[in-house]
Amino acid sequence: METTSIQIAIVGAGNMGGAIARGLSKGQLIQSKNIRVSDVSQANLDAIKAFAPEITVSTSNRDIIRNADIIVLAVKPWLVEIISEEIENLLDYKKQIIVSIAAGVDFAQLTGLFSTDATLFRVIPNTAIDVMQSVSTISSFNAGKEQEDLIVSLFAELGKAFLVPESQLNAFMSLSSCGIAYAFRYIRAATEGGVEMGIYPHVAKEVVIQTLRGAIELLEANNSHPEVEIDKVTTPGGITIKGLNEMEANGFSNAVIKGLKASHLK
Ligand SMILES: NC(=O)C1=CN([C@@H]2O[C@H](COP(=O)(O)OP(=O)(O)OC[C@H]3O[C@@H](n4cnc5c(N)ncnc54)[C@H](O)[C@@H]3O)[C@@H](O)[C@H]2O)C=CC1
Numbered sequence: 313m314e315t316t317s318i319q320i321a322i323v324g325a326g327n328m329g330g331a332i333a334r335g336l337s338k339g340q341l342i343q344s345k346n347i348r349v350s351d352v353s354q355a356n357l358d359a360i361k362a363f364a365p366e367i368t369v370s371t372s373n374r375d376i377i378r379n380a381d382i383i384v385l386a387v388k389p390w391l392v393e394i395i396s397e398e399i400e401n402l403l404d405y406k407k408q409i410i411v412s413i414a415a416g417v418d419f420a421q422l423t424g425l426f427s428t429d430a431t432l433f434r435v436i437p438n439t440a441i442d443v444m445q446s447v448s449t450i451s452s453f454n455a456g457k458e459q460e461d462l463i464v465s466l467f468a469e470l471g472k473a474f475l476v477p478e479s480q481l482n483a484f485m486s487l488s489s490c491g492i493a494y495a496f497r498y499i500r501a502a503t504e505g506g507v508e509m510g511i512y513p514h515v516a517k518e519v520v521i522q523t524l525r526g527a528i529e530l531l532e533a534n535n536s537h538p539e540v541e542i543d544k545v546t547t548p549g550g551i552t553i554k555g556l557n558e559m560e561a562n563g564f565s566n567a568v569i570k571g572l573k574a575s576h577l578k
């Protein structure tokens with residue numbers, strides 16, 4: 313199917329649904345006039361309309377899903393069941409693809425709510441989808457290669473997309489969707505360290521951000537292991553190794569790994 317004719321309906325225009333609608337409308341694959349969004353909050357719909365007037369908005373979930381090729385469920389996990397009851401009798405499982413971004417709602421639950429015949433995707437983005445820099449981890453159920461390629465290509469417009477078996481989805485979610493919060497916590501900690509050493513907070517934050525950007529660009533440009541880049545910094549007998557050893561003595565790597573594992577849904 314030509315992507316220019318694809319109709320997409322997004323149920324829930326909050327942080328994630330709103331960002332997906334805005335991102336796709338800025339991208340090349342889906343035309344804004346083919347994007348429909350519903351929410352119980354008129355304010356959220358007004359915000360989408362203000363961003364892209366060509367997007368159709370509605371407070372009726374049932375209205376927007378009619379004839380949509382792809383239906384994205386972007387509501388909180390505990391609302392997926394309520395939405396499924398509301399729209400289920402309108403769905404055509406032979407034609408329509410359902411994409412759920414609800415964290416922790418697995419295919420076993422989704423097939424129970426919809427049908428074992430449904431073509432389903434689970435997509436786990438992170439909040440950087442708002443700036444089209446998400447990690448979106450994708451699993452499929454009953455989907456053909458073409459359908460998988462389509463969903464991956466849509467989310468690749470909003471950052472990077474990884475297609476993985478459902479058994480790995482929660483580990484990816486811990487690393488990227490929770491991981492973005494852990495990255496922010498590092499930035500906060502480093503900024504506070506800078507302030508303690510006498511640097512203004514806004515300057516310290518800028519320095520930390522640019523330091524991280526540089527680290528990422530080096531890793532990508534050199535395709536290297538982080539430890540290789542660390543070896544280039546640590547002058548023998550110098551100050552960096554003192555700092556690293558002090559951080560490790562205080563459990564830095566252990567804390568990061570334990571935090572990731574604590575957020576890994578089993
Ligand atoms: N926030 C995050 O970092 C991540 C969130 N997710 C998942 O994304 C989903 C959405 O999360 P957020 O966008 O952060 O939540 P949100 O609360 O910002 O957005 C949900 C939207 O659904 C709307 N809504 C409520 N009841 C509705 C109904 N009956 N019909 C239509 N719309 C309705 C709300 O008004 C709200 O705008 C959740 O299931 C969450 O598990 C997944 C990965 C990461």
Ligand SMILES: O=C(O)[C@@H]1CCC=N1
Nearest residue numbers: 415438485486489490
């Ligand atoms: O904290 C949570 O439960 C959700 C899932 C991943 C990011 N936020």
